Amino acid sequence: MIPELGHFALIVGLLLSLALSILPIAGSYSARPLWMEAARPLALGVFAFVFIAYVCLTVAFIQSDFTVNYVAQNSNSILPIYYKITAVWGGHEGSILLWLLIQAGWAAAVALFGRQLPPELLARVLSVLGMVLIGFFLFIILTSNPFDRTLPFPPMEGSDLNPLLQDPGMIFHPPLLYMGYVGFSVAFAFAIAALLGGHLDAVWARWARPWTVVAWAFLTLGIALGSWWAYYELGWGGWWFWDPVENASLMPWLVGTALMHSLAVTEKRGLFKSWTILLAIFAFSLSLLGTFLVRSGVITSVHAFATDPLRGSFILGFLAVVVGISLLLFALRAPAVSARSVFSFRSLETFLLGNNILLILIMAMVLTGTLYPLVADALNLGKISVGPPFFNLFFVPLMVVLCLLLGMGVRANWKDSRWDKLLSAWRLPFLAALVVALVWPLAFDHYHWGAVLGLFIGAWVFCASLADIVSKTRNAKSFVAGLKRQRASYYGMHLAHIGLAVAVLGVVLTTVYSVEEDLRMGAGDSHKVAGYDFDFGGVRLAQGPNYRAFEGVIHVSKNGKPVAELYPQKRNYFSGGNTMTEAAIDTGLFRDIYVALGEPLDRSNPSGDWAVRLQYKAFVVWIWLGALLMAIGGGIAVADKRYRKARAAREASLSGNLAAA
């Protein structure tokens, strides 16, 4: 009964989103306030029904209701309860339901927090979100229904959640990633509403900005968490592979980053308007493209979902409709919203334009590398894969230029700056970064010029941000008083930039100074990696709630002093018969010691020699710390009082108008 209730709730949700997509927007054109007013309760209603469906599926998982096909495929009765709850998004159908829930959640959030928006704008934004919701409702109901039954012959036992997903990282990764992916649909809806309305002003940008920043911050966290999970869970110790599925999330992030910066120009200076709109359309389109790539089975990836061509064609069709209609609308209406204004070559506008061009270039490059194998296959040019050398060839130099521009741009003014002032502002951070870059590699066992260049780039961004904060506080009575005078969004920006610097430093140091060795080791063997002694004490048996494991015992010491005891596992899950590596990591701020078990080299004798991977990963945590700082920076920027003040001011002017009337 409960699965049918969930299915029914989905259908009701679809009907409500149909009404949401038609009624308010029609009302906005025929000036019927009542129809426009309907947008908010309808959006909340859609969310309520998706929530009911979501709860129904969760209940089916908790009750181990194997008459539901999706539950039977992604759970079993001995799965721990917390993984039963997260197994809801462990497979395709359920993750689309989560997607839908978050999509409806964003629409409900706009309905709740958007009360002070101009009524036509709110009605149109919610209608556009309603149209997007229809697409996902149809997708789930027609191609990916999680409530399909296995009746009349249900299996006695489910076939288990993929063991790779039985991990805390996987509990948080999909919801955060989807919050970001789906969040860009709000920016998209704002862009379409602006095109429909035919005007785009600072108030519009001030509204669209926080929504975009929040979505971007979530996406940043989601990507970072996915990369961290790949690092510790897959046992390879890598954090980015240029895998098509990873690229699918990187592309919207790059465009979202460009969009955030372009929105800043639109809000402060009223420029880049049509460009901002185009970026908002692209960011959401790339989220959809990512979904298509991951779920259609067209790409080879270690992460690809088991797939179904019908689903792929549906998303491709949906993508075509969304991109087609929005670009058509853009072509027809963009001239109406565009503005002309003047800015000097030395202005902040120029640097932000450079930032946008570089980010879009990087995205275009990633897109080319990701799609080229598909195109080549379709044209019968052979089966090709584009590997990391291609991506690094572009990514590294373009990122270097981007970071150089960033450090220069943070010191520039709007409209115009003076060369002498700019040059003197750049001098000190430049020298500081140079010293850091030349000295830091001395701390490692070999001097590496690539590291010098990379460290310079990271340190340059860091020092330029600090220098800007110092100079902004110089004229105040005291340093603290000066700090207090700046806005939250100012600190958010600098924190995010410093986060980027930290991530760059982590990437460079890890790439250059990490050591990885795959070895054959027996009990009692010892090996030295990067100055650390690894003593292998053999393997023993260990027992988990739903798996059995061989557990390696590895003592790590440096110069005779014990550093860590690590217990990597090779797990065998009772249900699926899958083997899983559980790496053991001693994390530190400056290095990780990372060990993973391969396999017993003589299958008949597990207490004999094992394949063991020993790794020293320099500064690897900085990559994720940097991403965390970026996301926190986004959060702080959104907390800026300006966004609420604008609301208050609007309310005041509205009530003033009413009083006057």
Added chain:
Amino acid sequence: MHPVRKQRLILVLVLVALSSAAVGFVTYAMRENMDYFYAPSAFAAGEVPFEKRIRAGGCVVPGSVQRAEDSLDVQFVITDGEAELAVVFDKILPDLFAEGEAAVISGQLMPSGVLRADQVLAKHDENYTPPEVAESMVSHEGCTDGAKI
């Protein structure tokens, strides 16, 4: 022509020129950094260049996995149902690597006719077969069938 229109036309032409240059450059870079995929029968037919980074894929022939006594070196044979290809590897094999299952290998073909792998990819979940492997199998039906020859 109206001066504003003329200005726009020039802008468009410049953009077109720049983007074609970019596309050309990308294509060139891609040519240098692409890995072609070959099925084992292409190796047998001599279509695969030596000592160039390529990818291969097929089903791991049951019973073919052999380990060295004193190192990590491992040898196995993959097949597409028609021809067989020997692969050598000296690192840790992925968890889902198994006899009778699909695997995709990047590496170089040695003059001896053996593929030296620098990366072995197995899949993420047990129901997934990489599309290249599925297509290159003579039976087009995944591994357990094809590997039985």
